[in-house]
Amino acid sequence: MDQFHLIIVTGMSGAGKSHAVQVFEDIGYFCIDNIPPVLIPKFAELCIKGGERVRHVALIADIRGGEFFDSMSQCLKELKELNISYEIVFIEASDQALVRRYKETRRVHPLAPHSRISQGIEEERKRLDALRRKADFIIDTTNLTPKQLKELLIKKYSITDSKKMMNITVVSFGFKHGMPIDADIVEDVRFLPNPFYVEEYRHKSGRVPAVRDYVESFPVTEKFKEKWFDMIDFLLPNYEREGKSQLVIAVGCTGGMHRSVCMAEAMYKHLKETGVDVSIEHRDIYRNEVEEDAPGYEGM
Incomplete structure (x- = not known):
């Protein structure tokens, strides 16, 4: 049986997490976007008990979860207690790149729905700082195209050595x-x-x-x-x-x-x-x- 592989994708809003999970899905991972961290240990246990059906999992957990996201530290502690290995992929970009992306999409920052985007970015960096320091892999997408991000993730996390055929x-x-x-x-x-x-x-x-x-x-x-x-x-x-x-x-x-x-x-x-x-x-x-x-x- 293949070893269970859990990847927790997190990081800055607008940095490219959703695109990253799409890549993981394309290369064969079971993916869930915006999962509350409190559910991750139980979900991982269910996957492991399921045998061969779900062996590679990629989950997005970020500040969109609101107060649920604050349980991330407890989640990681529980995973260690359950002896479930995991990797944290932290995706970020420069403030200038994030502001530009938000303006292009006309979205509001989840931490600044009624104020400036830059204020939301600053607050998010503070809240994510401790988690960033625990990350196994940090990706700065400031100067990366979606294609380059995809190639980077496939190279590092492809389930098989062979390239997936179109x-x-x-x-x-x-x-x-x-x-x-x-x-x-x-x-x-x-x-x-x-x-x-x-x-x-x-x-x-x-x-x-x-x-x-x-x-x-x-x-x-x-x-x-x-x-x-x-x-x-x-x-x-x-x-x-x-x-x-x-x-x-x-x-x-x-x-x-x-x-x-x-x-x-x-x-x-x-x-x-x-x-x-x-x-x-x-x-x-x-x-x-x-x-x-x-x-x-x-x-x-």
């Missing part, structure tokens, strides 16, 4: 039904020859081999696939380098039944062969009159 979803759709709202890349293939106008293919999906062969029999399709695959192969490592964890490639035709389905399947096969973590969805096939689909696809 998850890719290829989605076919019909423009007349609207574009997928979560699409990162949208490819319009309505310029390709349309099987809809061939009577024997009209009610067969793009997963039917005969329809696929028809679409791919044209030189324009082969040229398009060559350029499209090359572009995606170029983009993927650059997206990963940027820290992107999910990517949705949407492929659209008029109804989402023939050309988009065929090309989505081609992209899925291409990425699968290159070892990419990829899945495929055909959003709009059955919004059309489908009389024949590929074997194993009888409808939804």
Whole structure:
């Protein structure tokens, strides 16, 4: 059984704690934001008793908890008495950076709801000073971008040595039904020859081999696939380098039944062969009159 790993994320308001916990969540930690410190020892015990289900936990506890946050010292004492190891990650930034971030987001400081932001920051530093001195890892985000903070946390706290692979979803759709709202890349293939106008293919999906062969029999399709695959192969490592964890490639035709389905399947096969973590969805096939689909696809 893996050793239980508890990380308590705390620090200055506006310094980037919420983003940090999002990173921990992306790399496989069970995360809770704004947990009252008094609950941390009991929660840690429950996780340990749960066995393999929850072995890596990251919790945010900060002054948003109000009077509950004052129990942090007692919480840490209880964790030691229970022989539960933990790490404190303290995230901070300069006063100037914090003031700028608060002004950009137009938020009020939790310790200065009716006064100047700088006064809230000063009071918060005083209240957190003792906890900061107990921190195992202090991160100053004054000059860090979100990407740099993510890279720093992944390097130090990644559960496995291997880099988490970006998850890719290829989605076919019909423009007349609207574009997928979560699409990162949208490819319009309505310029390709349309099987809809061939009577024997009209009610067969793009997963039917005969329809696929028809679409791919044209030189324009082969040229398009060559350029499209090359572009995606170029983009993927650059997206990963940027820290992107999910990517949705949407492929659209008029109804989402023939050309988009065929090309989505081609992209899925291409990425699968290159070892990419990829899945495929055909959003709009059955919004059309489908009389024949590929074997194993009888409808939804």
